[in-house]
Amino acid sequence: MNQTIKREDIEIKIKRQEGPNSPARWETFSLKYRPGMNVISCLMEIRKKPQTKEGMKTTPVCWEQNCLEEVCGACTMVINGRVRQSCTALVDKLEHPLRIEPMSKFPLVRDLVVNRSSMFESLKKVKAWVPVDGTYDLGPGPRMSPKEAQYRYELSKCMTCGCCLEACPQYNPQSAFIGPAAISQAVLFNAHPTGKRNASERTRSLMVSGGAQDCGNAQNCVQVCPQNIPLTQSIAEMNRDITKELFGFLKE
Amino acid sequence: MAEVSLKKKVIVVGGGLAGLMAVIKLAEAGYHVDLFSIVPVKRSHSACAQGGMNAAVNTKGEGDSPQIHFEETLYGGDYLANQALVKGMCEKAPHYIDMLDRMGVPFNRTPEGLLDFRRFGGTKFHRTAFSGATTGQQLLYALDEQVRRFEVEGKVRKFEGWEFLSTIMDDKQVCRGIVAMNLNNMEVQAFKSGAVILATGGCGLIYGRSTNSVACTGSAAGAVYQQGVHYANGEFIQVHPTAIPGKDKNRLMSESARGDGGRVWTYKNGERWYFLEEMYPDYGNLVPRDIATRAIFKVCREMNLGIDGEDQVYLDVSHLPHDFLMERLGGILHIYEKFVGEDPTKVPMKIFPSVHYSMGGIYIDQNHMTNVQGLLAAGECDYQYHGANRLGANSLLSCFYGGEVSAKTAGEYLSGLEGDVDAEVSKLAGQQVKKEQDANERLLTLRGKENPYVIWEEMADWMTKNVTVVRNNKDLEKTEQKLKELQERYKQVNVSDVSEWMNQPLQFTRQLGNMISIAQAIVKGALLRNESRGSHYKPEFPKRDDKNFLKTTLASYTPEGPVITYEEVDTSLVKPKERKY
Structure with missing residues (x-):
């Protein structure tokens, strides 16, 4: 880490795959080093001249991107074995040659692009919204202390980027586990004075198989979350709510 | 969703704040909405807005009011904005803050638990509500969550990963839907609707590195411009004073x-x-x-x-x-x-x-309708509200107001539609799909020698050098010539990927063609506006010239280049005065 040696050329190995059913292959690219490069600017260079290190013509690499400042969550990849946003992956701070792969826990679309729609579906399952009456002029929202607002703000930064799911040993195509992101969102809305009113629905949606109790407490999620969201704390919070809900449920 | 009559159906293109606001208002009013976006809407560029959103609530006893907000917005914009809409926006602002507060946006709070407000440029009042320094992200998420709720209720269908290509227009130049491309399998399809709202954002990518997200190409605006929609005040491009220059983008x-x-x-x-x-x-x-x-x-x-x-x-x-x-x-x-x-x-x-930021954009009237009936625009892609220079924290606000007004207008327009609209549209749709398929086919078989990303880079360098902070007519003329050259070279483009599965270079090449057309409108507007006003500064003409240029620039597309005409600005509420800070 933290090597700032100037390089003549940088070498990048990229895992390529034409489509979901095509075989994967690795291609190596060689680029002229420029100060301040990140992984995205490398991919942008390659598409201007799509040619491998060996001089073979190839196609530009497909990848997802949008904001390039780590607030949109689009450009998640596995870089040198670690899942992260590629916009903040600075070439100067990475070991060389660079190894870039798509996330492995989601269906592959092409090259570095995967399909994360299951994450948005999970947000539907946990009802991740405040059920407002409408957008008409209904006056201000409930008062909240700066501390409560700050707590919710930290959870509300989740970009649905997928890093936590990629790193989670419990989350894989064979398991039903919903993963840390959606659980933390349920906690976020359960903590809102209006959202609280249907907290029980959210909590119950996570009491099923694949819910919060499938967490194996590996704590990888907090390690990789680019927004530093206290995901394990959220999961603990939800497990507490589930216990309470369970007692309430038994009373019924 | 069962087949819905076109009189009850609206298409919204773009899932940033303006688009989502329009979707929510339409769904609430009982319309069926199809929402199209290049990216999952939660990843839209609105997420990049940082500092906050203006609303004159006067919670700090400074004597602020919507009227002062209105007057400062006009003054900040050097009086180029039409005034009635700006007034409406400033009056509605406190309501939007309440609405977002109720939706659970984690705004920063005062010790008493009320919303806190900070200062921003062009005003001396604390007028800006904020969530740390990621306000846009938080507002976007709030609307995204509400739209997801409507999606679950079956009132909204999302088409994420689709690129807008063109509108379906009948022979009377009335918009009847859109043609879009699925960015996975590259299929081109028609989607019919009674009205279409474009909320497709700005065009910063024309300048290569800007503070904009990669999706902000202005491609949709360029496509409808080439279909006969006017592009207004294109020359007014905001250059933000404080950004970190980068290799892939500049960060605000x-x-x-x-x-x-x-x-x-x-x-x-x-x-x-x-x-x-x-x-x-x-x-x-x-x-x-x-x-x-x-x-x-x-x-x-x-x-x-x-x-x-x-x-x-x-x-x-x-x-x-x-x-x-x-x-x-x-x-x-x-x-x-x-x-x-x-x-x-x-x-x-x-x-x-x-x-x-682009103050200019798609031409709309006081109800957000373009010069094509049935086609509306809202958000950064339209040209209203900000005149010759936008005040900070007014952009998020204009998304909410523009989204609301355009949804209202779309509804009224649909109730006025007569005849069997559904039957008419099918044939037109087929023709437009064929046209777009042919355009894709042409690009894929060209095998020319020009790389689209290289053409883009050249355009961006010229635009950044000559059409930003300081503008000279000589350089603008040269840039006009350069764009013509690039337009010719574009005809010899090599897409460098012939795949029919997630062909990103094909997607980009299509965007590039539209970007060049908008760049031409920007340059021509700048060249002909011989004055200095707001963001448009010409040392050769250092003063504002209200006599000749207190006018909206209207660019109309022709294959030979943009034709510029002018329209009077509505200054009925506040008389323009000299702008001196």
């Missing part, structure tokens, strides 16, 4: 850094020179963006006083308390640290102006 350092006490300086004669405070003692670091940007250009380019002799000055928050900074500006300070590797709470940030 929010105006809120100065609103919360940050200072801009450089060295002069070995001492710190707070040049904005000296040049503009009244507003200091919070002069509007066009003015701050010109000052930084003057310091770096004319006086050669940039830090280390380069194009950069300091934006300094290091004198402010650490906890205060983290709570209010943590979002952007982390961005700086991640990309530059220095801690801005300890050392001053090095910044330089960057292309940021």
